[in-house]
Amino acid sequence: MPKYRKVRVAPGGVARIRRLLSDLDPDVVHLASPFVLGWRAVLACQDLGLPSVAVYQTEVPAYAARYGMHGLEQALWTHVKNIHQHASLTLAPSSYTIDQLRAQGVQDVRLWARGVDSSRFDPRHRSEEWRRRIVRPGEKIIGFVGRLAVEKQVEDLVALAGIPNTRLVIVGEGPQAPRLKQLLPDAHFTGFLGGDALARAVASFDVMVSPGELETFCQTIQEAMASAVPVVAPARGGPLDLVNSSHTGWLYAPKDLAGMRSYVQDLTGDDAKRRAMGRTARETVRGRCWKSVCSQLIGHYAAAIENPAPQVLGRSLTGFPRWAQDRVG
Structure with a gap:
């Protein structure tokens, strides 16, 4: 992908995916964040009469505007609607995204x-030794975790410059890293961290800030909360469900x-x-284990198998983009 080489767009047509699925003969197909490959997959599912579950997790139309492709947003929303309307059902990660998709005309969300x-992300992993390598005694760490990409709006953290006795710590990598290092010369950039190293860094924050306004969920907020770190985030998208303002952190008006x-x-x-909010934050997310979440997913698969959308039984090209109709033909 131009300007972001680590994002790869998968080639290959509907016929190839149809052959792969035919060989596998699944009971249901999970379309993870479908847009390009997932679009072709939903067409292949229709050919084979397979139920499909489309998982909405990236606000691609708004991303396009962030990357300078102005004027395409509504056309891209039409594409998103077409994908999800032709899946058996759609899963969305937050109440905001459910409302967003329904407003675009997607029915079964x-x-x-x-x-x-919450075992890996735990306040017990807070490391004073790690903190001593980054901040002076008495300083507080304001942390950010995520891709250093345009849509994350990391440059907004310039607004935090000069807060007494604090230091900004940026965890992550991405195409915006060189520019951000110029904009935030006093910040400490760790680069990419994963596993125990990431858990230690997050638990060692005092506050986490997640400035991106296009988050459909924002997993890093949950990881900070599990680490007993209060979060400051914009009141849009996934953070609306995650941050209980004045109890587990603060929500601010977008762009404020x-x-x-x-x-x-x-x-x-x-x-x-800060400590009281951190304790409340951890208690809020402790029960959100992956076992429970994946059990819910199995239930959604069963619903798709039992009640596949009418389009699965026969292809309808009404409302499909012209290029897609030509590709199908």
């Missing part, structure tokens, strides 16, 4: 959230960077409040 490993800064100052300046 159900909630499927995400689990969190002064509000974001004020909430971060509130938490870094009040140890008792």
Whole structure:
């Protein structure tokens, strides 16, 4: 993908996917964040009469605008609607995304959230030794975890510059890294961290800020909360379900960077409040285990098998983009 080489777009037509699925002969097909490959897969499922579950987890139309492709947003929403309307059912990760898809005309949308490993992400992994390598005694760590990409709006963290006795720590990598290092010269960039190293870093934060306004869920918020770290995030998308403002962190109005800064100052300046919010945050997510979440997913598969959408029984090209109709033909 231009400007983001680590994102790869899969080639191959409907016929190839149809052959693969025919050989496998599955009971149901899970379409993970379908847009290009998943679009061809839903057509192949229709050919074979296979139930399909489409999982919405990326707000691609809004991403396009962030990457400078203005004017395409509504056309891309039409494409998203076509994909999900021709799946047996759609799963969305938050109440915001359910409302968003329904407003676009997608009919059968159900909630499927995400689990969190509260053993790996645990306040016990907080490391004073790790903190000493990054901050001076008495300083608080304001953390960010995620891809360093345009849609994450990491540059908004410039608004946090100069908060007394704090240091910004950026965990992640991506195409925006060189620019962000120029914009945030006093921040500490760890690069990519995974596994226990990531858990140790998150637990060692004092506050986490997630400034992206296009998050359909935001798993890193749950991981911070499981680590007893309060979160500051915009009141849009997935964070609306995750952050209970004034109890487990703060939600600020999108684009209100002064509000974001004020909430971060509130938490870094009040140890008792910050710790109380962190404890509440951990208690809020402790029961969200992956076993329970995956059991829900199995239930959604069963529903798709039992009640496949009418389109699965016969292809209808009404409303499909012209290029897709030609490809199918």
